Amino acid sequence: MTDTYLNLVNSGVTKKIAKQLGLPQPTPLRRHRPGAPLVDGPVLVLGRDGDGDALAAVLSGPAGGAPGATVLDGWDLEVHRHAHPDTRYAAVVLVLTGVTHPDQLAEPVLAAAGTLKGLARGGRVVTVSREAGVDDAPALAAARQGVDGLLRSLAKELRGGATGNGVVLREGVPVTAPSVLGALRFFLSARSAFVDGQLLTVASDAGALPASWETPLDGRVAVVTGAARGIGKAIAQTLARDGATVVAVDVPAAGEQLAAVANEIHGTALQLDVTADDAGARILAHALQRHGRLDVVVHNAGITRDKLLANMTPDKWESVLAVNIASQLRINEALLTSGDFADAPRIVSLASTSGIAGNRGQTNYAASKGGVIGMVRATAPLLVPFGGTANAVAPGFIETEMTARIPAVTRQVARRLNSLQQGGLPVDVAEAVAFLASPAAGGVVGETLRVCGQNLVGR
Numbered sequence: 001m002t003d004t005y006l007n008l009v010n011s012g013v014t015k016k017i018a019k020q021l022g023l024p025q026p027t028p029l030r031r032h033r034p035g036a037p038l039v040d041g042p043v044l045v046l047g048r049d050g051d052g053d054a055l056a057a058v059l060s061g062p063a064g065g066a067p068g069a070t071v072l073d074g075w076d077l078e079v080h081r082h083a084h085p086d087t088r089y090a091a092v093v094l095v096l097t098g099v100t101h102p103d104q105l106a107e108p109v110l111a112a113a114g115t116l117k118g119l120a121r122g123g124r125v126v127t128v129s130r131e132a133g134v135d136d137a138p139a140l141a142a143a144r145q146g147v148d149g150l151l152r153s154l155a156k157e158l159r160g161g162a163t164g165n166g167v168v169l170r171e172g173v174p175v176t177a178p179s180v181l182g183a184l185r186f187f188l189s190a191r192s193a194f195v196d197g198q199l200l201t202v203a204s205d206a207g208a209l210p211a212s213w214e215t216p217l218d219g220r221v222a223v224v225t226g227a228a229r230g231i232g233k234a235i236a237q238t239l240a241r242d243g244a245t246v247v248a249v250d251v252p253a254a255g256e257q258l259a260a261v262a263n264e265i266h267g268t269a270l271q272l273d274v275t276a277d278d279a280g281a282r283i284l285a286h287a288l289q290r291h292g293r294l295d296v297v298v299h300n301a302g303i304t305r306d307k308l309l310a311n312m313t314p315d316k317w318e319s320v321l322a323v324n325i326a327s328q329l330r331i332n333e334a335l336l337t338s339g340d341f342a343d344a345p346r347i348v349s350l351a352s353t354s355g356i357a358g359n360r361g362q363t364n365y366a367a368s369k370g371g372v373i374g375m376v377r378a379t380a381p382l383l384v385p386f387g388g389t390a391n392a393v394a395p396g397f398i399e400t401e402m403t404a405r406i407p408a409v410t411r412q413v414a415r416r417l418n419s420l421q422q423g424g425l426p427v428d429v430a431e432a433v434a435f436l437a438s439p440a441a442g443g444v445v446g447e448t449l450r451v452c453g454q455n456l457v458g459r
């Protein structure tokens with residue numbers, strides 16, 4: 001599962017050759033290390049209105065911290081409000097919430113342009129804008145939707161492991177709402193290493209800033225299905241790192257690996273096939289008996305049984321739908337009707353870019369993953385009354401045992417088909433799941449966040 005090409009183009013003579021030949025030059029990504037600074041250098045905040053000032057104040061203000069963090073607690077970053085010549089910025093935040101006409105994009109966007117050649121390795125560009133609505137005046141909607149196209153194109157131009165992502169505020173959501181700050185922080189941080197070219201909508205000012213940004217899941221109990229290996233294992237480890245107590249679930253056949261994961265993270269293991277009729281009740285009973293509560297459910301267990309539809313068998317179709325979507329619907333139903341999953345609960349499901357753009361040979365898998373995207377959108381409103389959310393993460397090409405089975409040449413090509421020109425790691429998906437599970441994502445509802453390095457999904 002090692003990306004030999006990535007290693008070659010980053011060492012010695014092969015690096016030079018790759019450059020001369022104009023071959024893709026993926027950069028090793030900046031990934032989260034507990035205790036490391038949020039960004040490695042000054043941050044430029046552009047946008048000279050009230051929203052720009054408010055965000056600049058949070059970014060530059062003195063760090064407050066636990067307990068009971070508020071928006072007034074700052075992040076203690078070196079913030080510039082004008083581009084200083086010859087400064088190597090770690091990040092550029094483009095606050096565009098106030099634009100009412102496309103003409104107004106020029107000034108802040110061109111000010112950012114001047115800094116891009118000097119952007120630090122693993123740098124960040126984050127836009128903060130408002131959602132375009134059908135009730136907007138045409139020029140207003142054009143300006144707002146324009147940010148979408150701008151951001152996605154800019155993300156494709158950035159190099160050196162730098163990414164571009166956007167936070168999109170629904171009408172009426174203040175720029176200092178917990179989830180605006182949470183999403184901005186996630187995009188600036190190394191936790192979002194493989195998230196690129198994505199815009200995440202914040203629907204409300206629900207949610208809360210965590211007492212600690214290092215351990216935002218303190219006191220929460222999380223269940224992760226399919227946790228014995230791959231992405232599920234990384235999710236279990238990451239949620240535990242962020243402070244959660246984790247129940248690791250997998251099939252009995254994976255019992256040994258599952259126990260090892262649970263022991264490593266001081267959680268508990270539950271051997272369970274998620275397609276069992278009583279899976280929801282058993283998950284809840286285990287969490288309540290062993291840990292006294294249940295706050296977060298991560299539906300990660302998933303399988304592929306690829307076949308062209310012309311050759312599809314009922315068994316291949318039905319098993320994929322049963323594990324990847326029907327089990328999630330049944331478990332959610334059991335949890336939501338129990339009354340014991342009601343304290344700002346979080347559901348995070350694993351979708352896939354195949355469920356967005358389709359993939360030859362994967363009609364069954366894509367139906368299940370498209371199903372996940374629809375399910376979280378429709379489940380989210382059911383959770384809002386008690387401060388809950390349901391969201392999905394859609395991984396692109398991630399280096400796991402699942403993708404190691406792809407033939408070698410196809411695998412090499414698949415790795416390069418995104419803006420970061422490499423496959424993601426399981427931890428990259430896990431970081432996005434952990435963010436959506438955190439208190440600061442309480443205003444993000446029914447969304448599907450892609451973790452795909454801006455995969456060319458062809459839709």
Ligand code: NAD
Pocket residue numbers: 225226227228229230231232249250251254272273274275299300301302303323350351352353394395396397398399400401402403
């Ligand atoms: P994986 O095959 O390495 O691991 C999946 C885990 O789920 C295994 O431990 C397996 O035992 C468990 N599982 C399968 N059926 C189960 C059941 N009925 N009950 C309980 N556990 C069960 O897969 P992965 O690559 O880590 O993928 C994890 C999730 O991410 C899946 O939902 C997958 O569809 C999704 N995903 C992966 C990629 C990728 O590139 N690897 C891309 C997009 C989406």
